[in-house]
Amino acid sequence: MAASPSLLRIGTRGSPLALAQAHETRARLAASQDLAETEIDVVVIRTSGDRIQDRPLSEVGGKGLFTKEIEEALMSGAIDLAVHSSKDMPTVLPDGLVLSAFLPREDVRDAFISPLAGTLADLPQGAVLGTSSLRRRAMALRLRPDLLTVDFRGNVETRLRKLAEGTAHATLLALAGLKRLGLADHATSIIETDDFLPAVGQGAVAIETRADDPRIREIVGRVNHAATSIALSAERAFLLRLDGSCRTPIGGLATVEGDQLVFRGMVLSPDGARSEAARLTGTVADAERIGTEAADELIGRGGAAFFRAE
Numbered sequence: 509m510a511a512s513p514s515l516l517r518i519g520t521r522g523s524p525l526a527l528a529q530a531h532e533t534r535a536r537l538a539a540s541q542d543l544a545e546t547e548i549d550v551v552v553i554r555t556s557g558d559r560i561q562d563r564p565l566s567e568v569g570g571k572g573l574f575t576k577e578i579e580e581a582l583m584s585g586a587i588d589l590a591v592h593s594s595k596d597m598p599t600v601l602p603d604g605l606v607l608s609a610f611l612p613r614e615d616v617r618d619a620f621i622s623p624l625a626g627t628l629a630d631l632p633q634g635a636v637l638g639t640s641s642l643r644r645r646a647m648a649l650r651l652r653p654d655l656l657t658v659d660f661r662g663n664v665e666t667r668l669r670k671l672a673e674g675t676a677h678a679t680l681l682a683l684a685g686l687k688r689l690g691l692a693d694h695a696t697s698i699i700e701t702d703d704f705l706p707a708v709g710q711g712a713v714a715i716e717t718r719a720d721d722p723r724i725r726e727i728v729g730r731v732n733h734a735a736t737s738i739a740l741s742a743e744r745a746f747l748l749r750l751d752g753s754c755r756t757p758i759g760g761l762a763t764v765e766g767d768q769l770v771f772r773g774m775v776l777s778p779d780g781a782r783s784e785a786a787r788l789t790g791t792v793a794d795a796e797r798i799g800t801e802a803a804d805e806l807i808g809r810g811g812a813a814f815f816r817a818e
């Protein structure tokens with residue numbers, strides 16, 4: 509093991525959720541072998557995604573907006589590692605950067621939040637669902653085609669405030685984010701994944717490093733959670749094969765038990781009227797191949813049409 513560095517700088521966005529995740533990473537690193545003497549700083553970096561609040565992300569260039577400035581800081585050496593929500597990471601990283609570790613995954617499910625009804629199924633006919641996620645909109649409309657939807661941007665707290673103000677009758681948020689913010693008691697109910705799949709990577713925190721920095725990669729590897737890392741390689745392979753633009757509703761979830769992996773994926777039309785689902789199982793050694801094959805199965809069954817219909 510190489511000598512411990514005197515300083516480690518963690519780059520992160522400044523939203524309350526991003527900060528909670530960066531501080532969890534910091535605490536795990538601090539508790540890991542041989543880093544007791546290392547100063548670990550959290551460096552807040554403002555991204556284009558944080559600045560642009562008035563348009564849906566899918567319109568202004570998608571996922572990369574929340575990572576661009578942080579990745580620039582990583583490449584220039586201003587920070588040593590970056591902490592992200594895996595869900596917000598593009599499938600293809602800039603040259604020279606890699607996801608080197610994942611923290612143990614939080615709950616992967618979406619929470620249903622409403623002052624009006626206990627569950628999605630209980631919402632009155634024609635109720636208004638606030639969400640800016642194409643996936644949540646399509647998954648919800650697949651089950652409840654009568655619902656109306658309005659765009660709901662902003663961080664978790666902003667969306668809860670909009671709901672309280674009556675902008676919508678219900679919203680959907682990742683339970684993982686609510687838990688990390690200490691806001692899980694806002695969840696009215698929890699949506700099981702049986703017929704409502706989370707986003708690829710939901711609930712998982714990813715640590716990004718330079719590819720050619722073996723010392724930092726070894727250090728962050730000490731806090732890597734193997735099962736989460738394996739699940740994410742299946743899910744990200746699935747998304748990569750589907751070439752998941754932010755304009756196609758896609759859900760994907762891998763669960764790992766022992767050396768067995770179960771992968772489920774779904775693509776939907778934006779209005780939820782059409783959908784294709786796949787379920788594949790295998791061993792963890794084949795995680796990537798299983799994700800890729802699930803995508804191929806969906807494309808083969810006509811899912812490709814969903815991507816051309818833009």
Ligand SMILES: NCc1[nH]cc(CCC(=O)O)c1CC(=O)O
Nearest residue numbers: 593595681682684685710711712
């Ligand atoms: N897109 C924003 C975002 N990125 C990660 C999370 C929650 C935490 C996670 O899924 O890991 C959220 C909020 C939400 O979707 O409710």
